[in-house]
Amino acid sequence: MAADPDQSQLVSGKPMTPPYGDESVDMNGELVRTDTNILKLDGDDGSFSEGSCFSSDRTINEMEFEGQGAPASQTQGLRTDSERKIPEDGVLDEVTIAQGLSNIGKSADGTRHVYLHITLPGFGLTDFSALGKYIHLQKVELLYNKLTDLSVLGNMPYLLELDASHNELTTLLDFSPPYNLKMVDMSFNLITTLPDLSMHHYLQTLLLDNNQITEIRGLEKCHRLNVLSLGHNQIEKIEGLDNLPIKDLNIKNNKISKIEGLETLKYLQSIDLSANKLRSMTGLEKHDFLDTVNLEDNELIDISEVEHVEGLGLLRHLNLQRNPMRELPDYRLSIIFHIPQLAELDHKHVNTEEKVSAQTLFNPPMEVLAARDHVMNVVYSFLQPNRILDSTLPSIETPYPMLVLVGPRGSGKKELALKLVEEFPDYFGYGTSHTTRKPNPEEMPGRDYTFISMEEFEHGIKLGKFLQTFSYQGDMYGLTIDAVESVAREGLACVVHMELEGVLTLKNTYFEPRYVMLMPLSSRTHEKRLRERCLYPDAQIEYVLERASMYAIYNREHPGFFDMFINSDDLTESYRKLRKLVMDYLGINAPTPSISDLEQSASELTIEKEMTGELNTAPPSAHLTRTWSKTVINDSFSQALLNTKMKSQMSQTPDTDRGIVEAESLKRRHTTAHELVSGRLPSIYDQIRSARTVPQDVNSQMGLGDQMGAKHNKTRSYSAPFANPDALPPNSPDSSDFRSVSPSTLSNISEAQDVEQEQDGDGSGSEGYPENLALPAEALDRITLFSGSPTKTNGSVPLAPRPGSNNRAVSRSPEYSNRSSRPGSERHMVLPPIAQCS
Numbered sequence: 051m052a053a054d055p056d057q058s059q060l061v062s063g064k065p066m067t068p069p070y071g072d073e074s075v076d077m078n079g080e081l082v083r084t085d086t087n088i089l090k091l092d093g094d095d096g097s098f099s100e101g102s103c104f105s106s107d108r109t110i111n112e113m114e115f116e117g118q119g120a121p122a123s124q125t126q127g128l129r130t131d132s133e134r135k136i137p138e139d140g141v142l143d144e145v146t147i148a149q150g151l152s153n154i155g156k157s158a159d160g161t162r163h164v165y166l167h168i169t170l171p172g173f174g175l176t177d178f179s180a181l182g183k184y185i186h187l188q189k190v191e192l193l194y195n196k197l198t199d200l201s202v203l204g205n206m207p208y209l210l211e212l213d214a215s216h217n218e219l220t221t222l223l224d225f226s227p228p229y230n231l232k233m234v235d236m237s238f239n240l241i242t243t244l245p246d247l248s249m250h251h252y253l254q255t256l257l258l259d260n261n262q263i264t265e266i267r268g269l270e271k272c273h274r275l276n277v278l279s280l281g282h283n284q285i286e287k288i289e290g291l292d293n294l295p296i297k298d299l300n301i302k303n304n305k306i307s308k309i310e311g312l313e314t315l316k317y318l319q320s321i322d323l324s325a326n327k328l329r330s331m332t333g334l335e336k337h338d339f340l341d342t343v344n345l346e347d348n349e350l351i352d353i354s355e356v357e358h359v360e361g362l363g364l365l366r367h368l369n370l371q372r373n374p375m376r377e378l379p380d381y382r383l384s385i386i387f388h389i390p391q392l393a394e395l396d397h398k399h400v401n402t403e404e405k406v407s408a409q410t411l412f413n414p415p416m417e418v419l420a421a422r423d424h425v426m427n428v429v430y431s432f433l434q435p436n437r438i439l440d441s442t443l444p445s446i447e448t449p450y451p452m453l454v455l456v457g458p459r460g461s462g463k464k465e466l467a468l469k470l471v472e473e474f475p476d477y478f479g480y481g482t483s484h485t486t487r488k489p490n491p492e493e494m495p496g497r498d499y500t501f502i503s504m505e506e507f508e509h510g511i512k513l514g515k516f517l518q519t520f521s522y523q524g525d526m527y528g529l530t531i532d533a534v535e536s537v538a539r540e541g542l543a544c545v546v547h548m549e550l551e552g553v554l555t556l557k558n559t560y561f562e563p564r565y566v567m568l569m570p571l572s573s574r575t576h577e578k579r580l581r582e583r584c585l586y587p588d589a590q591i592e593y594v595l596e597r598a599s600m601y602a603i604y605n606r607e608h609p610g611f612f613d614m615f616i617n618s619d620d621l622t623e624s625y626r627k628l629r630k631l632v633m634d635y636l637g638i639n640a641p642t643p644s645i646s647d648l649e650q651s652a653s654e655l656t657i658e659k660e661m662t663g664e665l666n667t668a669p670p671s672a673h674l675t676r677t678w679s680k681t682v683i684n685d686s687f688s689q690a691l692l693n694t695k696m697k698s699q700m701s702q703t704p705d706t707d708r709g710i711v712e713a714e715s716l717k718r719r720h721t722t723a724h725e726l727v728s729g730r731l732p733s734i735y736d737q738i739r740s741a742r743t744v745p746q747d748v749n750s751q752m753g754l755g756d757q758m759g760a761k762h763n764k765t766r767s768y769s770a771p772f773a774n775p776d777a778l779p780p781n782s783p784d785s786s787d788f789r790s791v792s793p794s795t796l797s798n799i800s801e802a803q804d805v806e807q808e809q810d811g812d813g814s815g816s817e818g819y820p821e822n823l824a825l826p827a828e829a830l831d832r833i834t835l836f837s838g839s840p841t842k843t844n845g846s847v848p849l850a851p852r853p854g855s856n857n858r859a860v861s862r863s864p865e866y867s868n869r870s871s872r873p874g875s876e877r878h879m880v881l882p883p884i885a886q887c888s
């Protein structure tokens with residue numbers, strides 16, 4: 051039975067639940083809020099009139115309408131065409147209307163019960179003017195018809211929801227606006243332009259996908275618009291959305307090449323810009339409520355683009371499928387690293403393991419980085435021929451003495467290191483780092499750094515030249531083994547400066563330096579110092595200052611990591627402290643005269659002493675303070691005299707001022723020297739040189755070192771690297787520069803190889819004591835010198851004996867003399883522990 055047109059929506063005589071959820075009708079009788087989902091009857095069968103053919107609690111998705119081009123998914127399990135009455139001419143009639151009516155509720159004025167919904171999908175309707183009488187309808191579903199005109203809806207002032215998708219409409223909402231139209235779906239139509247929708251100011255959801263819209267406009271007054279869907283249109287630019295409360299925006303499959311016009315969308319939670327022409331994510335950064343971003347099928351190449359969304363704290367779902375960047379190695383981990391808050395990437399759940407892997411891969415802790423750097427350097431150096439290093443010779447228990455000044459850029463480390471070396475040239479040499487950065491105007495290549503190109507640096511790494519490397523703001527820094535060696539070869543302790551990362555690597559090596567942390571405590575002073583250099587842009591200065599606080603934290607969290615801390619707010623004062631510390635190490639307690647003071651008196655006094663033979667008569671104890679002194683001074687005669695003078699002055703330090711380590715060391719050397727002079731005990735070194743055999747019981751043959759050194763001597767005797775030191779190439783002043791050194795050249799200087807050949811050559815492979823223990827002339831020279839007898843050898847500078855040096859050098863050409871010394875072998879065992887001071 052057809053419903054009565056006027057009264058067709060009136061239903062009575064059946065008990066019903068209140069039709070509205072939390073609905074209300076305002077003073078004018080307008081329905082201002084309702085939830086159509088709860089407009090359901092309590093009735094069991096759900097049908098209230100002859101004409102009602104759909105259960106009241108069905109939704110559109112459950113509806114059946116086979117044929118009519120409707121998708122199969124929407125036609126399952128419901129009535130077939132034969133059960134439905136489809137108007138053949140496409141004109142809606144009462145019978146058809148009766149089939150579509152559902153949901154009974156109160157009329158807007160609350161006086162009657164009426165049908166509130168009508169659903170007529172896939173009826174092939176071209177004309178639905180018959181519906182004009184159903185003025186109480188609140189929800190109209192006319193999808194999958196052939197409608198071109200919706201003006202009939204102008205009769206329905208209470209209309210809340212309209213689904214007119216999949217029709218042939220060319221205009222949007224061109225009917226008298228209902229009071230509260232909230233939801234409109236007009237997707238899959240033929241709409242080309244958006245009209246002014248300011249009359250539809252209650253609109254909350256507007257779905258216009260799959261039309262032919264080219265421009266977004268007319269929405270300015272839709273102040274309640276939360277959901278806007280414009281997918282599959284022809285839009286080239288995002289515009290006309292200013293200040294709208296849109297939470298869910300879909301503009302997929304358009305022609306958008308730039309994310310713009312979204313700045314004022316403060317409530318945006320989800321955006322779909324898939325299948326556009328985007329190359330950048332810029333424009334998304336300020337949308338703090340974004341939870342879902344779909345950028346699938348765009349032209350995003352650069353992975354760094356994620357920086358525009360990584361700050362979105364609520365972002366959980368990101369889709370970047372079908373973008374070129376997905377081909378990049380470690381793409382997924384990289385994205386997860388940048389946006390760890392993601393729960394889903396490319397429709398795949400992000401798990402905890404991936405988050406951890408991403409961190410380890412892209413932001414490993416400094417210790418991990420240092421370990422990697424160390425492993426890399428070790429592996430590459432293993433690929434090179436073996437050679438014995440001067441810096442490893444003293445003994446296992448008495449490592450080569452090194453002083454490392456650690457701190458952030460601008461802490462003044464380099465300045466202080468160079469000053470220290472300048473003041474104590476007899477003790478310290480500067481370990482020049484290599485860097486790929488360009489020299490500053492006041493820097494001297496070779497002195498401040500060895501400046502090389504990135505290619506050269508990389509080549510150096512592959513040649514196994516580096517002890518450690520460090521990447522800092524795009525530049526590489528690294529300390530080569532040769533840089534340390536060139537200092538060690540001169541019998542000097544090595545002073546280097548570096549950042550914390552360098553120290554972490556160095557701590558993995560066999561070196562056991564003392565680490566002095568230098569840092570300005572006042573960040574203002576630090577900043578001022580950096581600015582005064584006029585070298586760094588603001589961002590770099592900020593970075594350095596940030597790192598400075600990292601140092602402070604590291605120092606606090608790793609007590610004992612640094613041996614000492616010196617505040618470098620005032621570099622003069624810092625140097626005073628550093629100098630005192632060093633002098634304490636060395637046992638130099640008497641005030642050291644300035645260089646200029648010394649220059650004058652040094653020559654006079656030394657010449658005088660030389661004449662009287664006094665120069666070499668100082669007791670062995672006097673030379674203790676020269677533990678790290680040079681074997682041979684090549685620079686100039688005056689420098690040699692100056693050094694001698696300094697030593698002479700220093701030697702006046704009373705024994706009582708020496709530390710325990712110094713005193714013990716002195717005692718040992720004294721005893722050893724006496725034994726040597728009396729011919730009782732040749733040094734292990736000389737035994738090896740003269741007989742090229744290995745003593746059986748090395749431990750019983752103490753050389754110039756201490757008991758602890760015996761173990762090392764034993765080791766050393768088997769490698770015997772000194773068989774032919776004169777065959778070594780001259781010590782180039784630029785020996786740490788590997789640029790011109792080919793791997794084959796490097797292999798030529800393998801001391802270990804020379805020695806092996808020599809040992810094999812005589813076929814002795816012998817063990818046990820040499821038959822002839824007579825001391826060679828060189829050893830005698832040394833002993834003579836060491837015992838205090840004045841000696842002058844041909845062509846060599848007459849020098850005071852150095853307990854720490856091999857005095858053979860005196861009788862050899864200066865060219866090779868540095869190489870023949872074994873610095874540190876009889877020198878300070880290691881820098882003694884130092885106290886923390888401010």
Ligand SMILES: Nc1ncnc2c1ncn2[C@@H]1O[C@H](COP(=O)(O)OP(=O)(O)OP(=O)(O)O)[C@@H](O)[C@H]1O
Pocket residue numbers: 457458459460461462463464465483484518519520522527528529547548549550551552553
């Ligand atoms: N081999 C290295 N390993 C690690 N860090 C290094 C190395 N060589 C130099 N550095 C450090 O790299 C940083 C940058 O070097 P740069 O030469 O620009 O600064 P700087 O002027 O020497 O610093 P400062 O004023 O503290 O002496 C400095 O902190 C420096 O100590």
